[in-house]
Amino acid sequence: MPDWLTHVLVGYALATALSVRLAWLSPRYVTLAMVGALLPDLTKLKLLVPAEAVTATLGVPFDWMAFHTLAGTLVAVLFVAALVPAEYRRRALLVLALGATSHHALDLLLVQPSGLTYPVLWPLTDFRAPSVDLYLSSDREPALVAATLALLVRYARDRVDPAHSLPEADASG
């Protein structure tokens, strides 16, 4: 994966850009897009609880990487959407899916030592596309590009819709 900052910034930029055309896409939904952009990396739970430890404990094969596939990401998106009240759920689902899709799009561009990407469409197929080898997960350029993109999008959004900049002018945004 690229670093989380890149993922989050791209999720922010995409949702903010869409907010120009979609009046309902307020900062709270932009936040959900950013959350969605991190959901596939639930696989990083392996840093806290190694899959081998789970396998040893439960006696069954186990791999956190399932989160980093179509099925795992979809279930994670549905889980977060299920937490949102029904009247907000459809839109929450859309932006969460947007963020999660952007995550996979970025990860498919990574340099892969194996020369192949991961089976992103599992369990539909095990197909691993040849890697694009555009950047390493520790490269600084992706975050720089994403930050520039996010700033440009926000600037453009504020120019097109100055009213939106008022509620968005929060400490975290």
Added chain:
Amino acid sequence: MASSDPGALALRLSTLLVLTAITIGLLVWYGSHTASAALAALPAAAAASSASLAAATVPGAGDLVVLAHHREPWEAQYMYGVSALAGCWVLARLASHWRLDPRTLALEPRADDDTRAPERDAPAPDPSQPDRAGTSDERVDEPAPRTVADGGLPTEDRDA
């Protein structure tokens, strides 16, 4: 806001339990499915790679070759550092725009932070109230958000 209806809570709980069970099933399924597939794919994958690699033979593993990029310690520190920063940013935004109601297990939106259009999925507002047209039921024409006493938040929490 979400209803405190016991039926809605039961439905949400059931949904979350089902999704949790599906998640565990996927994690186990993937674990059993990919172990052999990954090993089978390694030789072809290694041949296809054009990147600069550090290769090492695993003792006792025969022809199994592990491929990895060399990464300086500071690069890993950078990656984890900015990732932690991003995680904190998202958490701060999440806490600013949403709150988890322990009674309903719902991620409730805080006071509306957009005055341009209804945020809910619901269709157009009741035409019998024309002065509220184009706004949801928590729009800025209702300046007083819920209070702590009724499960809401004080005014100063609005879009911090």
